[in-house]
Amino acid sequence: MARGKYTVNEVEERTGVPATTLRQWERRYGLPMPERSDSGYRLYGDDDLGDIRAMKAHVADGVPASRAAAMVKERAQPAAGPRPIAALRADLVAALVELDDDRSDRVLSEAHALHTVEAVVLDLLGPAMVDLGTLWHDGKIATTTEHFASSYVNGRLRALLALAGGQRGGPCVIVACAPLDQHELGALMLAVILRRQGYQVYFVGANTPVEDLATMARDVQPFAVMISASSKDAIHQLVAKRHHLEGIAPVLALGGYGFNAEPALAERVGGRYLGASVPEALERLAAEVRKHGATGAHVERRAQADSDLQGARE
Ligand code: B12
Structure with missing residues (x-):
C-alpha cells in the first residue's frame, strides 16, 4: 500500500505550512520527500507530517531552515558514529x-x-x-x-596551505593556473595536499602568463611545474605558448577540469596528464621524483643559490 495519503493542500491544512513553502523545502533541502501519484501529484504520509511539524517548530525557534532540515534528518536516522x-x-x-x-x-x-x-x-x-x-x-x-x-x-x-608550512627541504613544485583561467580552487587543493606530502610548493594561482611562469621556473628551479586548466580556451592558451613551456622543469604536469574532459590535449601542450584524482596524480609524481632521483639535485641547487646570495650580501 502506498505510504502517501495526503495531498499538498491537506498537508497545508493540517500543519499550517503553506504549499509553496513545502515545495521550497523539498527543492532546497530534500525534506519532506513525498511520494508521487500516477499522475504526478505529491502524496504525503504520516511520517512526512511529523517531519514538517518538527521543521516548522525549529524554524519558529529561529533556526535557519537549512539547519532545521538537517536536524530533522539527523533525528530520523538511527544514532551512528561520526557523520560521514x-x-x-x-x-x-x-x-x-x-x-x-x-x-x-x-x-x-x-x-x-x-x-x-x-x-x-x-x-x-x-x-x-x-x-x-x-x-x-x-x-x-x-x-x-x-x-x-x-x-x-x-x-x-x-x-x-599556510598551516601546512613551507616544507623547504622537499622537492620544489610550482602550481599555477593556465592563462585567462580564473578557476584556482582545484589547483589550491592540489597545493595543500602537495605541501602536506612534503613538497616545497610555490602556489601562483589564477590566470598565470606562461612567459612569466618560465621566468619564475628559471629562478626557483622546480622539479615540477603543475598547471591547472578548467576549459578548452585555457588549454588553447597553453598550446599557443607551448614553446615557453619546453624544458621548464623535469616534469610538466597538467590537470584540472579541462584536461579531465580531454586528457589527450596534454600532449599538445608538451606535458603529462597525471589523472583526475589528486592521490593518483601524486603517486605518479612521486614515481617521477624517484625516477629522476631529483630531489637532492634541485634542492641542492636552490640551497647553493641561496648561500651564494647570502655570501654576496655579507
Ligand atoms: C567556482 C567556479 C567558478 C569561479 C572560480 C572561483 C575560483 N577562485 O576558483 C568563477 C566565478 C571565477 C568562475 C568563472 C567562470 N566559470 Co566556472 N566554475 C566554477 C565551479 C562551480 C567550481 C570549480 C571548482 O572549484 N571545482 C572543484 C575542483 C575541486 O575541481 P577541479 O577544478 O576539477 O580540480 C580537481 C581536479 O581536477 C584536480 N586538479 C585541478 N587542477 C589540477 C592540476 C594538476 C596538474 C593535477 C594533477 C590535478 C588538478 O584537483 C582538484 C581536486 O580534486 C565549476 C563547476 C564544476 N563542476 O567544477 C564551474 C566551471 C568550471 N566554470 C565554468 C564556466 C563556463 C565559467 C565561466 C566561463 C562562466 C562565465 N560565463 O563567466 C567563467 C570563466 C572565468 C575564467 N576566465 O576562468 C564551466 C567550465 C566549462 C568548460 N569546461 O568550459 C564549469 C564546469 C561550470 C559549468 N558546468 O558550466 N567559475
Whole structure:
C-alpha cells in the first residue's frame, strides 16, 4: 500500500505550512520527500507530517531552515558514529547557499575533528564546489551565492596551505593556473595536499602568463611545474605558448577540469596528464621524483643559490 495519503493542500491544512513553502523545502533541502501519484501529484504520509511539524517548530525557534532540515534528518536516522563526509557535504552546501559562514565554519570544524585534511579537502570541499556549480548552472542559485561560496572555500584552503608550512627541504613544485583561467580552487587543493606530502610548493594561482611562469621556473628551479586548466580556451592558451613551456622543469604536469574532459590535449601542450584524482596524480609524481632521483639535485641547487646570495650580501 502506498505510504502517501495526503495531498499538498491537506498537508497545508493540517500543519499550517503553506504549499509553496513545502515545495521550497523539498527543492532546497530534500525534506519532506513525498511520494508521487500516477499522475504526478505529491502524496504525503504520516511520517512526512511529523517531519514538517518538527521543521516548522525549529524554524519558529529561529533556526535557519537549512539547519532545521538537517536536524530533522539527523533525528530520523538511527544514532551512528561520526557523520560521514557525504552528510557534512550536504550540510556545508546548504549553509553556503544560505550565505551562512558561521554555520559553514561549524560544519568544517566538525569535519576536521572527524576526518583527515586530505578527506576534508578532496571529499568535502571539492565535491561541495561541484554541487554548488551544478546548482548555479541549473539556475537554482544566484551568481552572487556561487561567488560567496567560492570565496569562502578559497579562504579555508589558503588557511590550510599556510598551516601546512613551507616544507623547504622537499622537492620544489610550482602550481599555477593556465592563462585567462580564473578557476584556482582545484589547483589550491592540489597545493595543500602537495605541501602536506612534503613538497616545497610555490602556489601562483589564477590566470598565470606562461612567459612569466618560465621566468619564475628559471629562478626557483622546480622539479615540477603543475598547471591547472578548467576549459578548452585555457588549454588553447597553453598550446599557443607551448614553446615557453619546453624544458621548464623535469616534469610538466597538467590537470584540472579541462584536461579531465580531454586528457589527450596534454600532449599538445608538451606535458603529462597525471589523472583526475589528486592521490593518483601524486603517486605518479612521486614515481617521477624517484625516477629522476631529483630531489637532492634541485634542492641542492636552490640551497647553493641561496648561500651564494647570502655570501654576496655579507
Ligand atoms: C567556482 C567556479 C567558478 C569561479 C572560480 C572561483 C575560483 N577562485 O576558483 C568563477 C566565478 C571565477 C568562475 C568563472 C567562470 N566559470 Co566556472 N566554475 C566554477 C565551479 C562551480 C567550481 C570549480 C571548482 O572549484 N571545482 C572543484 C575542483 C575541486 O575541481 P577541479 O577544478 O576539477 O580540480 C580537481 C581536479 O581536477 C584536480 N586538479 C585541478 N587542477 C589540477 C592540476 C594538476 C596538474 C593535477 C594533477 C590535478 C588538478 O584537483 C582538484 C581536486 O580534486 C565549476 C563547476 C564544476 N563542476 O567544477 C564551474 C566551471 C568550471 N566554470 C565554468 C564556466 C563556463 C565559467 C565561466 C566561463 C562562466 C562565465 N560565463 O563567466 C567563467 C570563466 C572565468 C575564467 N576566465 O576562468 C564551466 C567550465 C566549462 C568548460 N569546461 O568550459 C564549469 C564546469 C561550470 C559549468 N558546468 O558550466 N567559475
